[in-house]
Amino acid sequence: MxxxxxxxxxxxxxxxxxxxxxxxxxxxxxxxxxxxxxxxxxxxxxxxxxxxxxxxxxxxxxxxxxxxxxxxGEPVAYITGQRSFWRHEFLVTPATLIPRPETEHLVEWALEKIPQNLCCTVVDLGTGSGVIALSLAFERPQVLVLGCDFSATALNVAQANQSRILSMKSRNLCWIRGSWAQMIAPQSVDMIVSNPPYICADDPHLSQGDVRFEPISALVAGEAGLDDYRLIINQAQYALKLGGWLLFEHGHAQAELVQDLLDQAGFVAIETRQDLAGHPRNTIGQKPESI
Ligand SMILES: C[S@@+](CC[C@H](N)C(=O)[O-])C[C@H]1O[C@@H](n2cnc3c(N)ncnc32)[C@H](O)[C@@H]1O
Known part of the structure; x- marks a missing residue:
């Protein structure tokens, strides 16, 4: 035997x-x-x-x-410590949001805007486990990607993912700790992508299912769930180069509100796309080529 x-x-x-x-x-x-x-x-x-x-x-x-x-009730991803996203298996911990399949649409749209040979700088605001930043850096090695988050614990997870997926020596990816785009020099980046917190503070879903275990700072953004879009749009106006792009993921009922915020801030070429379930999920806008 x-x-x-x-x-x-x-x-x-x-x-x-x-x-x-x-x-x-x-x-x-x-x-x-x-x-x-x-x-x-x-x-x-x-x-x-x-x-x-x-x-x-x-x-x-x-x-x-x-x-x-x-x-x-503990989410499977926190039990196994991993979740697949785009092309890789990522480490996740209770300090990071569990990456959602819908967020792959944001990566897809960002890649459409970055031709294979274009050298440019992209910032992922609220990077969490680093899924968006790492997927973009993997697909576009010529692009400099910065992953930003205000959570040091989340950034540790993102760095651990970098060493698994790319290598700590990869030159096209860095991590910055700070609040949204405050650390970014004026007119220095070509693209900002962000999946910020967007749930309303009193949303009953916060006390149901997997989200009960996720960090509240990754989920909630004020009473209407729009506080962080306002901050990011305001800061992106300065951080983006002329003609630079701002790409968001948002809740399925927030497309028009996010469009309005972008419009009021002077962004142009505003467009929304749906996810596979048919929900408006991503909205982008461009900083005008000239002021
Ligand atoms: C919805 S999660 C997105 C995580 C990851 N990008 C993803 O798509 O799976 C939002 C992230 O924003 C971060 N965050 C919240 N407030 C922030 C702020 N003021 N500055 C920077 N990051 C912030 C949270 O720590 C969290 O990692």
Missing amino acids: KPSEIESTRLLALLAEGRALLGVDTDARIDLRVLVEHYTGLTRTQQLMDADYPVTSEVAECVRAALQRRAQ
């Missing part, structure tokens, strides 16, 4: 324990498969094919502990 078979739990039994704890709806099943994959190394296909796989008691205990945490 192999040592792994002496004290082990069959995968089938472990999955059954998981279903009993988490439930059987689609989301719960996905969570279960992801947690089991994380601790056993078995892909979701392997889990389906090899129900008799012997999971060592040590690993089974790790899975059980993770299932308990999930049953108490």
Whole structure:
């Protein structure tokens, strides 16, 4: 008998324990498969094919502990410590927002605006785990990317992601600690991208689901959720070069409000795009070429 078979739990039994704890709806099943994959190394296909796989008691205990945490509402990404975004698997901790798939649209739109050979400077305001900054730096090695956040703990996570994904030696990515664009020299950057906090302070969703575990400073922006757009737009007017672009992610009911703020600040070529669910999710504006 192999040592792994002496004290082990069959995968089938472990999955059954998981279903009993988490439930059987689609989301719960996905969570279960992801947690089991994380601790056993078995892909979701392997889990389906090899129900008799012997999971060592040590690993089974790790899975059980993770299932308990999930049953108490903790997000899967904080349990596994990672979440995939764009082309990579990123470290995330409770100090950082869990990256959302919608935010990939912001990366996509930014890349459209940066031709392959254009050398320019891009700032990601409120970088968190660094997903936007790192994805842009990875796709456009000729571009200088600055990831800014006021949270030192979040920036530590972003740096750890840099060493996993690019390398600390990569010359086209730096991190700055500070409030929005205050640290950026006037007329020095070609593009600002930002997924700032945009939830209203009294939004009932804040007490539901995964967001209960995320940092409030990454989520809430005043009574109407617009405070940080105002600050960023105001500061971006100075930080951007003439003709520079400002790209935002926002809540699905905020497109017109963000458009108005950009318009009032003198931005031109204002445009909004929808996410895959058909919600207006990103709005961009350009600082005029001449004043
Ligand atoms: C919605 S999260 C976005 C994180 C990441 N960019 C993403 O898309 O997953 C907003 C981020 O803004 C940061 N933040 C909040 N207020 C800030 C400020 N005044 N200056 C800089 N960053 C700020 C938070 O720490 C958080 O990391």
